[in-house]
Each structure stands twice: as C-alpha cells, then as structure tokens.
Amino acid sequence: MIEVLGVKKRYRKKQVIEDVSFTAQKGEITCLIGLNGTGKSTILKGIMGLTPFDQGTVLVDGKPIDLNRVAFVPDHSTFPIHFTIEQCEAFMRDFYPTFDPKLFARLVDEFKLFPEDKLNELSKGTLAKVNLALGIAQDPDYLLLDEPFSGIDVFSKEQIVELFSSDLMEDRGVLITTHEIEDIEYLVDKAVMLNRGRIAREFDVEDVRFIHGKSIVDVMREEYGA
Amino acid sequence: MIIQFNTRAPVYIQVVDHFKKKMALGELQAGEEMPSRRELATELKINPNTVQKAFKEMEEQQLITTERNRPSRVTTDEHVLKRIRTELVDEAIAVFVESIQELDVTMDELVDKIKRQYGEGNLNDRSTGS
Amino acid sequence: MRRILNIVALGAIIVAGIGTYAVNGEQNQDDWMLHVDSNEAVWKNRAVRLSATDMDQSGQDVEVSIEGSRFVNGSYIDEVMQYRSDIGGQDRSFARALKQLNYAQQIKTEDGYVAIGQKGQDTLVLLQSRDGNMVERTEFPNVQSIVDSGWGGMFVYDGTVHIVYNENYELTNQHVAVLDVATTTIDTKKIERDGVLIEYVMGETWGFALGDGQRTTIGKDNRYIPIQATRLETVEADDGEAYSEHMSLSGLYVYDVEENRVVSLDVEQEAIATNVFGDTYQALLADGTETNINLKTLTETSRTIIQDEVGTASYYDGLLYHVSPTEDGAKVDVYDGADLVSEATVTGKEVNPDSFQYYVY
Amino acid sequence: MNLLKLIGWELDRVKKIYGLLLGVLITIQFGWLAVFLWRNTVLNEEYRREGQSLLVVFHSYLMSTPYILSIGIGLIVMLVFSGWIWYREFWGRGTFMMRLLTLPTKRIQLFISKFITIMMMILGLIAVQWFALVIEYQIFTTWLDGQGIRQQDTFADIRQLDVFSLLYPTSFVNFIIHVMLIAFVVLTIFTFVLVERSLWQRTIFSPLVSIALIGGVLAIPSTIFYVIEQYLFMDELALILVIGFLFSVATLTIIARQYLQKKLSV
Numbered sequence: 001m002i003e004v005l006g007v008k009k010r011y012r013k014k015q016v017i018e019d020v021s022f023t024a025q026k027g028e029i030t031c032l033i034g035l036n037g038t039g040k041s042t043i044l045k046g047i048m049g050l051t052p053f054d055q056g057t058v059l060v061d062g063k064p065i066d067l068n069r070v071a072f073v074p075d076h077s078t079f080p081i082h083f084t085i086e087q088c089e090a091f092m093r094d095f096y097p098t099f100d101p102k103l104f105a106r107l108v109d110e111f112k113l114f115p116e117d118k119l120n121e122l123s124k125g126t127l128a129k130v131n132l133a134l135g136i137a138q139d140p141d142y143l144l145l146d147e148p149f150s151g152i153d154v155f156s157k158e159q160i161v162e163l164f165s166s167d168l169m170e171d172r173g174v175l176i177t178t179h180e181i182e183d184i185e186y187l188v189d190k191a192v193m194l195n196r197g198r199i200a201r202e203f204d205v206e207d208v209r210f211i212h213g214k215s216i217v218d219v220m221r222e223e224y225g226a
Numbered sequence: 227m228i229i230q231f232n233t234r235a236p237v238y239i240q241v242v243d244h245f246k247k248k249m250a251l252g253e254l255q256a257g258e259e260m261p262s263r264r265e266l267a268t269e270l271k272i273n274p275n276t277v278q279k280a281f282k283e284m285e286e287q288q289l290i291t292t293e294r295n296r297p298s299r300v301t302t303d304e305h306v307l308k309r310i311r312t313e314l315v316d317e318a319i320a321v322f323v324e325s326i327q328e329l330d331v332t333m334d335e336l337v338d339k340i341k342r343q344y345g346e347g348n349l350n351d352r353s354t355g356s
Numbered sequence: 357m358r359r360i361l362n363i364v365a366l367g368a369i370i371v372a373g374i375g376t377y378a379v380n381g382e383q384n385q386d387d388w389m390l391h392v393d394s395n396e397a398v399w400k401n402r403a404v405r406l407s408a409t410d411m412d413q414s415g416q417d418v419e420v421s422i423e424g425s426r427f428v429n430g431s432y433i434d435e436v437m438q439y440r441s442d443i444g445g446q447d448r449s450f451a452r453a454l455k456q457l458n459y460a461q462q463i464k465t466e467d468g469y470v471a472i473g474q475k476g477q478d479t480l481v482l483l484q485s486r487d488g489n490m491v492e493r494t495e496f497p498n499v500q501s502i503v504d505s506g507w508g509g510m511f512v513y514d515g516t517v518h519i520v521y522n523e524n525y526e527l528t529n530q531h532v533a534v535l536d537v538a539t540t541t542i543d544t545k546k547i548e549r550d551g552v553l554i555e556y557v558m559g560e561t562w563g564f565a566l567g568d569g570q571r572t573t574i575g576k577d578n579r580y581i582p583i584q585a586t587r588l589e590t591v592e593a594d595d596g597e598a599y600s601e602h603m604s605l606s607g608l609y610v611y612d613v614e615e616n617r618v619v620s621l622d623v624e625q626e627a628i629a630t631n632v633f634g635d636t637y638q639a640l641l642a643d644g645t646e647t648n649i650n651l652k653t654l655t656e657t658s659r660t661i662i663q664d665e666v667g668t669a670s671y672y673d674g675l676l677y678h679v680s681p682t683e684d685g686a687k688v689d690v691y692d693g694a695d696l697v698s699e700a701t702v703t704g705k706e707v708n709p710d711s712f713q714y715y716v717y
Numbered sequence: 718m719n720l721l722k723l724i725g726w727e728l729d730r731v732k733k734i735y736g737l738l739l740g741v742l743i744t745i746q747f748g749w750l751a752v753f754l755w756r757n758t759v760l761n762e763e764y765r766r767e768g769q770s771l772l773v774v775f776h777s778y779l780m781s782t783p784y785i786l787s788i789g790i791g792l793i794v795m796l797v798f799s800g801w802i803w804y805r806e807f808w809g810r811g812t813f814m815m816r817l818l819t820l821p822t823k824r825i826q827l828f829i830s831k832f833i834t835i836m837m838m839i840l841g842l843i844a845v846q847w848f849a850l851v852i853e854y855q856i857f858t859t860w861l862d863g864q865g866i867r868q869q870d871t872f873a874d875i876r877q878l879d880v881f882s883l884l885y886p887t888s889f890v891n892f893i894i895h896v897m898l899i900a901f902v903v904l905t906i907f908t909f910v911l912v913e914r915s916l917w918q919r920t921i922f923s924p925l926v927s928i929a930l931i932g933g934v935l936a937i938p939s940t941i942f943y944v945i946e947q948y949l950f951m952d953e954l955a956l957i958l959v960i961g962f963l964f965s966v967a968t969l970t971i972i973a974r975q976y977l978q979k980k981l982s983v
Binding site for chain 2: 161185
C-alpha cells in the first residue's frame with residue numbers, strides 16, 4: 001500500500017498542502033478528488049519524488065518508493081515532443097527492467113496507435129493513451145494517474161475507462177486524481193477528498209452508497225458546496 | 227448485457243439484483259454457468275473488485291456455488307430459486323405501493339386498474355405462463 | 357543499444373583528433389645532452405639553456421644540466437617543480453617581506469641581505485637581514501621625491517645604504533640618497549655629471565628573485581662602486597624631430613663615492629662578462645683577458661685567460677663559464693681565476709647547431 | 718550500464734545540431750582559407766609584375782576575424798548548451814525531466830551522463846579543429862608553393878598563437894589541465910541550473926539566489942587567494958591554487974548532488 005503521512009508543501013507564498021495523510025491499497029482504485037489547483041498533482045509528484053515535500057513522509061509497501069515498482073502518468077507527455085512512439089518505447093525498454101514489450105504491443109493494438117507517429121502529431125486524447133500505455137507496460141505494482149481524462153475526446157475516454165475494468169489493472173494499486181468524477185464513478189473503490197490543503201474525507205465508495213445511499217458526486221457536492 | 231446503474235445504491239447490490247431477476251425470469255437456468263468475473267467487469271465497465279463483492283454476496287445468499295478455480299454456477303436448489311422470485315415480486319409491489327399511497331386511491335379502484343392493466347399487459351407480450 | 361554507438365563514434369573522433377595532437381605536438385627534448393668531462397661539482401646547480409635563433413625551428417627552449425634535459429617552459433607542473441628545486445628549502449622570510457614591496461632591489465653584503473622597496477606613494481622601506489630569517493624593517497616616510505623617481509640602484513658604503521635615483525625620471529638629474537637608519541631620514545646630494553651618467557649599479561638584483569640564493573657577497577665599504585655607464589645623445593629622427601636617447605657605453609666605469617663623480621677606467625674593449633664580489637670588480641674583456649679592479653684603491657691587475665676566440669660567458673659563484681659553439685653543439689670551459697677547472701660539451705642529435713644560442717644559468 | 722545508455726540517448730538527441738555546428742565551423746574556416754589564398758594569389762600577380770615578391774604567413778590566416786569568429790561560435794554554443802542540456806528537459810511544464818527523475822537509476826547518473834556528454838562534445842570540437850588545422854596547413858603550403866609564393870612560419874609555431882596555445886599547448890599535461898578548467902566551468906553552470914531549478918517554485922528570484930550561492934562558494938577560495946597572494950611564492954601559490962580548485966570542485970559537486978537528490982522540483 002501507498003502511505004502518505006503528514007505531508008506539507010508551500011509554493012512561494014501559498015501553503016498549498018497544509019497537512020495531508022491518506023493511504024491507497026494495492027489492488028484497489030483510489031481516487032484523489034479536489035477542485036482545480038488544490039494540490040492534487042503536487043501530491044502525486046511528491047509521492048514520486050518529483051517535487052520535494054517540505055514535511056512528511058511517503059512509504060510504498062513500508063519502504064521508500066522503489067521507482068521500479070511505481071509508474072507515474074502525468075496529464076502531459078513525459079517525452080520530448082519530437083520523439084516517435086517507437087523511440088519512447090525504446091527508451092522505456094532501456095531503463096525499466098520490468099517493461100513488458102508484449103504488454104505494450106497489446107495496448108498499442110487496443111488503442112490503435114501507430115508506433116512511428118511523432119508525439120507532436122498526436123491529439124491530446126491519443127497522447128494520453130500513449131502515456132497510459134507506457135505507464136502500464138512498465139508492469140508496476142502501483143500506477144499514479146494525474147487527471148487521465150481531462151480535456152480528451154469522448155472515445156479516448158471510453159477506451160481508457162474500459163482499461164480500468166480490464167485484467168490489465170488487476171491487483172495493481174491505482175491512484176487517480178480528478179475533479180470530474182462522473183467518468184469513473186463505478187470504477188473507484190476508495191475516494192479521498194482534498195479541501196483547502198487537507199484531507200476532508202476518506203471513504204469506501206460502496207459503503208457510503210450502502211449506508212448513506214450517496215454517490216461520490218453527492219458527497220462532493222456536500223464537501224465543496226457546488 | 228447492459229445495466230443502467232444508479233450511482234446512489236451500492237453497485238455490487240445492483241449486480242446481485244440483476245442476476246436475481248435473470249434467475250427469476252429463467253434467463254439463467256439452474257446449474258447454468260455464470261460469466262467470469264473478468265468478463266463481467268469489462269462488460270459492465272465497473273471495478274473488478276465490485277464484481278468480486280457481488281459474487282461473494284451471491285454465494286452468501288446461496289444463489290451461486292463456486293468450486294475451487296472453476297467458474298461459478300447458478301444454484302440447482304429449487305427453494306432458493308422460488309424464494310428469489312417471491313422476493314423480487316414482493317420488492318416490486320413494495321415499491322409500487324409506496325409510490326401509490328400518496329395518491330390516496332381506494333382499494334377497489336386500485337384492484338380494478340391493476341386487473342385491467344395487468345390483463346392487457348398479459349395479452350400483448352407476456353408469453354411465459356406462470 | 358543502438359544509441360551507444362553514438363558514444364563510440366564521437367569517442368573515436370576525440371581519440372583520433374586529440375591523439376594526433378598529443379603525438380606530434382610533443383617536442384622530444386632529450387635530443388640534447390650535457391656531458392661534463394671533468395670536475396662535475398662545478399656543474400652541480402648549473403644548466404645550459406638553448407634557444408633557437410632562426411625561425412624554422414619551433415621556439416621551444418631546452419635546458420640541459422647534469423641531471424638531464426627538460427623544456428624551459430614545459431608543463432605547469434614541471435615549472436613549479438623546477439622553481440621549487442631551484443630555490444630549495446632556503447629560508448624565505450626575507451624574500452617574503454620583500455615580495456610585498458614594489459620595485460624591490462637587493463644586494464648581499466658581508467652583513468647579510470640588504471634591500472630597498474617602495475610602499476605606497478611616498479614611503480621607502482629598508483630591509484636588512486643577517487641570515488635571511490630575522491628581518492629588520494625600517495620605514496622612511498614622506499620621501500615622495502625619491503620614491504617617485506627612477507632608481508638606478510643601491511650600494512653600501514661605510515655601513516650606510518646609498519640609492520642612486522633620477523629625480524622625476526630625468527637621467528640628467530641624478531642624485532644619491534643616503535639612508536640614516538637611526539633618524540629614519542634621508543639626505544641627498546646631486547651627482548656632478550660630466551656627460552657620463554649612471555644607468556645602473558652592478559651586482560644588485562631586481563625584485564625578490566630568490567633564484568640564486570648564493571649570490572656573491574659585495575663589500576660594504578668600497579669607495580668605488582661599479583656601474584654601467586650611459587650617455588645622453590640627441591638623435592635626429594627622420595621627421596626632423598630631435599630627441600635625446602641614452603646609449604650604454606662599453607668599457608668599465610665606477611662611481612667614486614667620496615668625490616661624488618663617475619670615473620672611467622679607460623678600458624677600451626667591451627666587457628663580455630662582469631662580476632662584483634667583496635672589494636673586486638672582475639670583468640672578462642673581448643680579447644680574452646680578465647681584469648680585476650680593487651674597489652678601494654682602484655688598482656688594476658689583468659691576465660689573459662682565453663687564447664682563442666671568445667664566445668659568450670658569465671660568472672657564477674666566482675667562476676667564469678665560457679661557451680663557444682662547435683659543429684655539433686657547444687663547448688663550455690670553466691675557469692677559476694686563470695686556471696681551467698672543468699670542461700663540458702653540449703651535443704644535440706641531427707640539429708644544425710649554429711642555429712642555437714647557449715646561455716649558462 | 719545505465720550511464721552508457723543515458724549518454725547514448727543524450728548524444729542521440731543532440732546529433733543533428735552538433736553535426737550542423739561542426740559543418741558551420743568547418744565551412745567558415747575553409748571558406749575563409751579559399752578567400753585568403755585567392756586574395757594572396759591575386760596580390761602576388763601584381764607584386765610579380767612590379768618585380769617584387771610576396772611573403773605570406775599562415776599566422777595571418779589564423780589570426781583573422783573569420784577564423785577567430787568560428788572558434789568563438791564553437792565556444793559560445795558549447796557554453797550555452799551546458800545550460801540548455803538541462804533546461805530543455807524542463808521545457809513545456811517539465812516533461813522529460815519527470816521521466817528522467819522517475820527512472821529507476823541513481824539520480825547522480827543523470828548529472829554524470831549530461832556532464833560527460835558536454836565534455837565529449839567539447840573534446841570532439843577540439844579534435845575536429847585539430848584535423849582542420851592540419852588540413853588547412855597542408856592546403857595552405859601546397860597552394861602557395863604551387864604559386865611560388867614565399868612562406869615563413871611553420872606548423873609548429875601555431876602553438877605560440879594565443880588561442881591555439883590554449884587549445885593545443887606544447888605539453889600534453891597542460892592540455893589536460895586546460896580541459897580540467899573547462900570541466901570546472903561546465904560544473905559551475907550545471908550547479909547553477911540545478912540550484913535554480915530547485916528554487917524556481919519557491920521564489921521568483923531563483924536565478925539570483927543561485928548565482929549568489931555559487932558566487933559565494935567560489936568567493937571563498939578566491940578571496941583567500943587574493944589576500945595571501947602577495948606573501949607567497951610561485952610554488953606555494955601553485956599549491957594554494959590547487960587546493961582552492963579542489964575545494965571549489967568538491968563544494969560545487971556536493972551542492973549539485975544535494976539539490977539534484979533532494980530539492981529539484983518539476
């Protein structure tokens with residue numbers, strides 16, 4: 001499991017993350033929810049060590065993060081835009097021992113991608129699919145996705161959503177950040193709500209439906225007073 | 227097989243109800259093989275854990291039986307199947323009654339309407355005898 | 357793996373390019389060799405430096421000594437090592453004190469080292485040290501006129517330090533300053549000149565040069581001070597402008613401290629090499645004779661040392677090193693007084709020898 | 718092994734521009750050689766008509782604006798690239814930097830791979846420049862001999878010309894020392910970038926803070942050197958210089974490593 005314990009972060013004057021602690025289990029899909037610009041991406045980047053937290057610790061399976069076991073898919077490409085998909089794959093194969101070319105080929109096929117395309121020739125939706133494919137093909141224990149659906153076309157969104165219910169995601173720990181919950185209402189096991197730099201709520205989605213009969217959107221409306 | 231999920235009720239329960247209806251309507255015969263968890267999750271586009279939970283719930287209600295790593299099967303126990311049917315009918319009636327009460331309709335009027343409605347309904351599409 | 361080929365490709369270019377530079381760039385200096393036929397002791401810390409005279413030889417000076425040959429300006433590391441071995445462990449505090457003064461000059465007398473230097477714009481500093489370790493420092497404040505003028509050199513006479521200086525840098529306005537350590541004052545007197553001027557005093561060295569620690573010791577009450585004389589001549593420039601230029605005079609000259617005037621020793625020939633030690637002014641003349649002049653009584657004695665043609669020569673530690681070129685290099689004879697104490701030859705492989713000049717250091 | 722792959726990728730990405738740079742420099746130098754030789758050939762004809770003879774010197778070809786310009790371009794491009802090799806990874810909301818920082822390799826390998834890439838590019842330039850010089854001299858002499866024009870200096874003499882005595886000193890040891898100084902400049906630029914990229918989210922003055930930090934670090938040895946320089950002799954000064962150099966290299970490396978490991982922020 002991923003444990004985020006007592007994490008704080010300040011950008012210039014704004015204290016973006018006051019005090020955040022939560023967990024994301026392996027084999028579950030956890031969704032980190034929060035309005036735009038409330039530090040969701042910062043938390044993910046912090047977990048990955050891309051942005052140092054001012055305070056607090058992050059443990060993955062009880063140990064400091066092992067970048068072989070955790071993949072990060074930000075909401076923009078992480079390769080130079082003049083790279084082709086083939087070059088991206090070659091790079092991943094060079095540096096990630098756990099990268100599985102067969103898995104990548106299957107995703108390329110499913111997403112109907114053309115390996116020789118250059119990243120800067122692709123639509124935002126296709127780019128998101130390439131990023132996701134590269135992340136999954138790493139065959140990680142944990143997958144961190146930063147706003148996987150924001151600003152991409154409906155068909156790409158559908159393909160990605162389908163992915164989450166497929167065997168590709170089975171027994172991986174998935175941590176998604178989003179502020180549009182509708183797309184993945186039925187996919188999420190656990191929701192973690194971020195508000196004013198703190199964790200306002202952390203709940204099992206099916207329990208809340210069972211006990212309070214509320215959907216995630218309902219809880220969001222309560223929390224963020226839409 | 228598409229289920230129109232409602233976001234406010236636990237998804238796994240909606241899955242279980244869906245299967246109960248199919249068993250009650252005989253679309254799933256006794257002893258028939260259930261779809262695999264993975265197929266179901268992909269088809270319904272829901273979280274595999276939820277499908278897992280639904281199956282566990284159905285096992286608890288003895289609706290299905292699963293031997294070690296072989297696909298689950300619908301129960302062959304007639305009592306269980308009958309029970310499901312009556313449960314579904316009672317549930318439907320409970321929902322119906324709840325929504326009718328506000329309109330303070332007399333019993334006779336109600337019975338009369340149901341007969342006509344139910345009668346007509348029977349004629350044009352219900353084929354299953356009961 | 358394919359990308360690693362990039363490294364191999366660029367690596368190859370680098371190795372090839374830098375390799376060829378390193379190989380042909382390296383001048384091989386051990387073409388040259390110093391061979392000492394007799395009395396090697398005399399050559400202990402002496403070296404012969406060769407520098408190319410004509411153009412087609414790359415201008416890389418080489419120095420040969422009994423330890424072997426090396427480039428004069430080899431690598432930085434060589435230079436530092438060489439500097440270190442030249443100076444050795446000898447005490448540096450006197451030189452260190454001197455280093456902080458501008459225009460420092462020093463001489464070595466029987467009483468030890470004596471040096472003068474400029475501090476700021478108007479202070480003259482006198483440093484004295486018997487053994488090079490304990491340094492006495494005397495400051496002569498507000499002597500702007502002396503400090504801000506050309507210094508012709510210093511000498512010691514009856515225990516006091518004298519400085520020859522050209523007031524506001526005019527050669528025709530030469531004075532001698534006498535430093536009175538007790539009162540830290542300086543009184544000066546103008547040198548009556550009769551056309552002959554002092555260009556500089558012989559036997560003192562500029563700067564804090566540590567190099568030749570065993571510099572000859574000069575007497576501290578010689579009445580006559582050996583100098584390099586010069587004369588002002590007006591020269592017609594081609595555009596008609598006349599300007600005065602000073603020409604160094606050949607022959608031997610001394611400055612008479614008591615009479616306060618320059619005395620010519622009516623020696624016509626040019627001095628090839630000169631040396632000042634104790635109360636003797638020694639000079640090897642062009643005709644191969646060496647004259648020794650007593651600096652207290654001005655009496656002269658001379659003897660012929662070199663019969664045949666005189667090449668280049670220089671005095672070190674009271675010995676005369678005479679270099680004459682041969683077909684495959686140069687021959688160096690070392691004289692102690694009139695007798696030949698050592699002979700050595702410098703030879704080079706397939707190098708046309710006459711295109712080199714040889715200096716003994 | 719990862720290090721070699723990283724370097725391989727860095728070179729792969731820079732191949733085209735580097736090739737272009739080499740091409741441009743060579744064209745300038747050889748173009749100028751052609752012009753120079755042509756001019757002198759024409760001049761020689763005139764001299765011959767007046768019965769005089771022309772003397773041409775390789776030195777004047779080298780020490781000319783176009784040639785020095787080409788070397789200047791090479792120098793500036795490499796200086797700029799020492800910074801750009803990092804900044805391009807932060808371009809467009811820090812894309813590739815995210816990938817690099819989440820590689821399962823020790824982060825210091827990123828630093829080393831980029832450092833070696835830059836040094837190899839610089840040494841590559843110097844190597845190619847040496848070939849160019851040798852070839853230029855060949856063309857120079859054969860052409861002038863052909864024209865019967867008198868020449869003077871030798872190839873060995875370019876060693877004395879200021880910029881070439883830096884690039885190709887007579888002693889190879891000096892060459893290595895010069896390369897180490899170049900490496901020191903690259904290290905300083907790298908440290909600056911890493912510090913700046915670690916503070917950019919914390920303060921908009923991150924470049925100034927970075928310069929101040931590095932300036933401060935380098936000020937220590939230089940002030941010490943400046944103060945005691947008047948008391949010391951050449952060999953002692955050399956020792957102090959070496960110590961100061963090692964101190965600066967050590968401090969800058971520690972700072973760079975510290976910021977790269979702990980503070981770098983995308």
